[in-house]
Amino acid sequence: MSGLLTLYARMFVIGIAVAAPVGAIGVLCIQRTLARGWRAGMATGLGVATADGLYAAAAAFGVSALSSMLVTWQTPLRVVGGVALIALGLQAAFAPARTADTGTSSASPDSASLRATGAARLYASAVALTLTNPMTIMAFGAIFAGAGLAAQPGATSAALATVGVASGSLAWWTVLVSGVAVGRHAVGHRLLTGINVASGVVVALFGAVALASVFIG
Numbered sequence: 001m002s003g004l005l006t007l008y009a010r011m012f013v014i015g016i017a018v019a020a021p022v023g024a025i026g027v028l029c030i031q032r033t034l035a036r037g038w039r040a041g042m043a044t045g046l047g048v049a050t051a052d053g054l055y056a057a058a059a060a061f062g063v064s065a066l067s068s069m070l071v072t073w074q075t076p077l078r079v080v081g082g083v084a085l086i087a088l089g090l091q092a093a094f095a096p097a098r099t100a101d102t103g104t105s106s107a108s109p110d111s112a113s114l115r116a117t118g119a120a121r122l123y124a125s126a127v128a129l130t131l132t133n134p135m136t137i138m139a140f141g142a143i144f145a146g147a148g149l150a151a152q153p154g155a156t157s158a159a160l161a162t163v164g165v166a167s168g169s170l171a172w173w174t175v176l177v178s179g180v181a182v183g184r185h186a187v188g189h190r191l192l193t194g195i196n197v198a199s200g201v202v203v204a205l206f207g208a209v210a211l212a213s214v215f216i217g
Contacts, residue, residue: 016169034180046126047125053169120136
C-alpha cells in the first residue's frame with residue numbers, strides 16, 4: 001500500500017510540474033476566468049487536466065502506437081491548434097469582460113441549462129486544444145522514463161499513475177483559477193477589460209507562433 005501511495009504522490013507532483021509552466025492554455029484559462037468567472041476557468045482547467053490524464057494513460061499503459069500516430073500527424077494537428085488559438089484569442093480580446101458571475105436569471109432553468117452548455121463547450125475546447133499538441137505525449141513519455149515509471153507493470157499501477165497526473169494537474173488549475181477569480185473582484189472594470197484584451201492577444205500570438213513553426217521550421 002505504501003508503494004502505491006508513493007507512486008500516486010510522485011505522479012501528483014509530475015501532474016503539477018506539467019501543468020504549471022505558463023503557455024497558451026494557461027493564458028487562455030486565466031483569460032476565461034477574468035472574462036467569465038470561476039466556473040469558466042474551472043471548466044477550462046478540468047479540460048486540460050482531462051487531456052493530461054489521457055496523455056499520462058498512454059505513457060503509463062505503454063500505448064506506443066498512439067504516440068507514433070500523433071507524431072506522424074503532428075503538422076496538421078499543430079496547424080489546427082494554431083488556428084484555433086488565434087480564433088479563440090481574438091474572440092476573447094473583443095469579448096466584454098464581466099465583473100461578477102451573474103447571469104440573466106439565476107433561478108431560471110433555461111439560464112442554468114445555458115450555463116451548463118457553455119461550460120461543456122469550454123471544457124471540450126480545452127481538451128481539444130491540449131490534445132492538438134502531439135509532442136505533449138512525448139514529454140510525458142520522457143518524464144515517465146526519467147522517473148523510471150514508463151509503461152507501468154500492471155493495470156493498477158498504470159491507472160494510479162494516470163489518476164495521480166490528472167489530479168495533480170487539476171489541483172494546479174484549481175489553485176490558479178481560484179486565485180485569479182479572487183483577484184478579478186479587486187480590480188475595476190476598465191483594468192479588467194484591459195487585462196482581458198491583453199490576454200486574448202497573447203493567446204492569439206501563441207497560435208501565430210505555432211503556425212509559424214510549422215511553415216518555417
